[in-house]
Amino acid sequence: MRHRIFALGLVIGLVLAACSSVSQTPDETSVSTPAPTVTATTTTVSPVELIPSTTAAPSRSPLADLVTPIGSAQYDPEDHTDDRSIPVAISIEGIGVEEAPVLDVGVEANGDMEIPGADGVGWYRFNATPGEEGSAVLAAHISFDGQPGVFRYLADAAVGDLVSIEFDDGTTSQFEIVELAQYNKQDLPTERVFAKTGEPILTLITCGGDFNRSLRSYDDNIVAYAVPVGA
Amino acid sequence: MKKLIAVFAATLMALAIAAPAMAQSAPRIHLIHGIPDTPVDVVVDGDIVFADFNFGDTQDLSSLAGATLVGLQVVLAGTDTVAIDAGDVDLPASGNYSIIANLDADGTPTLSVFANDTAAIDAGNGRLQVRHTAAAPAVDVKADGAVAFSNLSNPNEAKADLPAATYSVEVVPTGADDPVVIGPADIAVKDGESLIVYAVGSLEGGSLTVLTESITGLGAAPEGVPTGNSPVESGMPLGMVAGMLVIATIAVGGGLTLARRTN
Numbered sequence: 001m002r003h004r005i006f007a008l009g010l011v012i013g014l015v016l017a018a019c020s021s022v023s024q025t026p027d028e029t030s031v032s033t034p035a036p037t038v039t040a041t042t043t044t045v046s047p048v049e050l051i052p053s054t055t056a057a058p059s060r061s062p063l064a065d066l067v068t069p070i071g072s073a074q075y076d077p078e079d080h081t082d083d084r085s086i087p088v089a090i091s092i093e094g095i096g097v098e099e100a101p102v103l104d105v106g107v108e109a110n111g112d113m114e115i116p117g118a119d120g121v122g123w124y125r126f127n128a129t130p131g132e133e134g135s136a137v138l139a140a141h142i143s144f145d146g147q148p149g150v151f152r153y154l155a156d157a158a159v160g161d162l163v164s165i166e167f168d169d170g171t172t173s174q175f176e177i178v179e180l181a182q183y184n185k186q187d188l189p190t191e192r193v194f195a196k197t198g199e200p201i202l203t204l205i206t207c208g209g210d211f212n213r214s215l216r217s218y219d220d221n222i223v224a225y226a227v228p229v230g231a
Numbered sequence: 232m233k234k235l236i237a238v239f240a241a242t243l244m245a246l247a248i249a250a251p252a253m254a255q256s257a258p259r260i261h262l263i264h265g266i267p268d269t270p271v272d273v274v275v276d277g278d279i280v281f282a283d284f285n286f287g288d289t290q291d292l293s294s295l296a297g298a299t300l301v302g303l304q305v306v307l308a309g310t311d312t313v314a315i316d317a318g319d320v321d322l323p324a325s326g327n328y329s330i331i332a333n334l335d336a337d338g339t340p341t342l343s344v345f346a347n348d349t350a351a352i353d354a355g356n357g358r359l360q361v362r363h364t365a366a367a368p369a370v371d372v373k374a375d376g377a378v379a380f381s382n383l384s385n386p387n388e389a390k391a392d393l394p395a396a397t398y399s400v401e402v403v404p405t406g407a408d409d410p411v412v413i414g415p416a417d418i419a420v421k422d423g424e425s426l427i428v429y430a431v432g433s434l435e436g437g438s439l440t441v442l443t444e445s446i447t448g449l450g451a452a453p454e455g456v457p458t459g460n461s462p463v464e465s466g467m468p469l470g471m472v473a474g475m476l477v478i479a480t481i482a483v484g485g486g487l488t489l490a491r492r493t494n
Contacts, residue, residue, distance in 0.1 A: 142458060
């Protein structure tokens with residue numbers, strides 16, 4: 001199969017002529033078509049004078065119904081510009097989080113999400129910004145090097161508590177906690193927590209459950225899911 | 232006409248056979264127009280499959296996976312002037328492929344087929360696949376000033392998994408710093424996505440540029456979220472502790488009251 005695919009490149013050395021002013025749709029029964037002048041060289045591409053003539057249109061292939069146009073592959077600078085507003089501070093009503101700084105974070109060498117020290121909250125920059133499609137993930141320590149972390153009391157938050165996110169453009173968005181969950185770390189539903197698509201959801205994560213002194217780690221993750229207020 | 236029906240029937244059969252396998256990995260075949268300023272019609276067995284196909288346009292041929300395109304020709308739009316005569320073409324039944332109508336190194340129109348790398352990508356990384364499909368000599372591709380891919384020639388590709396970020400990319404002749412023949416352009420390599428960049432057009436014709444497509448959903452979530460390395464005192468926020476004390480006081484007080492009453 002593979003050689004046949006790669007044997008596609010049988011080409012004839014006709015020079016292509018630009019013929020931009022006339023288009024044709026398969027549904028038309030007769031159309032004006034240009035009669036291009038084909039020059040003999042194979043290296044130059046020259047514009048061609050179009051001389052309209054009337055010919056019968058070729059018929060439409062039954063395969064036409066099985067192919068789908070999917071837009072242009074032309075380079076669009078907008079696709080390559082990250083102009084999202086990014087979160088810079090978070091407040092959570094009821095558990096004493098007031099304008100805690102949010103830093104954008106990625107992945108550690110060992111594959112774990114990067115988490116700032118005791119005083120900061122990490123926003124996972126490879127997922128949504130809060131309010132965008134998919135899950136915006138903010139994580140902070142329950143406790144770091146003996147200091148209480150910003151999400152020290154996340155497990156005590158309640159459904160209905162308000163979360164306020166401040167962005168770098170000075171705007172603020174409100175979210176409302178709709179679900180609290182505790183998962184053994186091995187069972188963290190990463191497809192849900194780190195979902196790239198779906199309804200906008202703000203996912204707040206910290207640790208909880210028993211502290212394992214030999215691993216210096218907690219057994220569980222505490223996760224609070226919040227949705228935009230008014231959504 | 233008979234032949235046509237035969238092709239159509241074969242296509243339907245191929246689809247029927249492919250259907251159960253699609254749950255695992257649906258075939259994906261895209262056809263990209265990569266020859267600047269050259270509108271074309273795509274013809275199979277003498278009939279137009281799609282007309283007025285323009286530079287940069289993409290058609291999804293996935294539904295034709297496993298079919299044979301009999302007498303595939305690319306003709307100048309609205310004419311019977313054949314630009315590419317590909318003969319009978321068997322489309323793969325499964326897998327992820329891109330076919331591009333492009334100029335070869337000498338400027339002759341051709342169809343090039345590339346198998347796309349859909350291997351899983353580590354969290355925080357994206358894949359960049361660069362394909363030389365332009366009428367131009369071998370090039371170096373620089374990212375943020377350093378050579379990322381060297382001596383890439385038509386019709387070859389180079390690829391790498393990179394930390395997801397936006398890179399300033401420019402294309403120069405192999406071994407040279409200038410002239411910059413494409414770019415510099417910002418290229419965003421996104422987490423979990425493979426960005427495929429085609430160098431297309433003609434150096435001599437002054438039409439060198441890039442086309443892009445991306446394949447999403449190849450990424451992974453972080454391994455874990457380690458958010459605590461020291462134990463906490465079993466405790467609650469002061470406000471909650473105070474609240475509990477109030478409740479406890481009321482409960483005890485109420486209990487005593489009850490106890491008195493029963494006496």
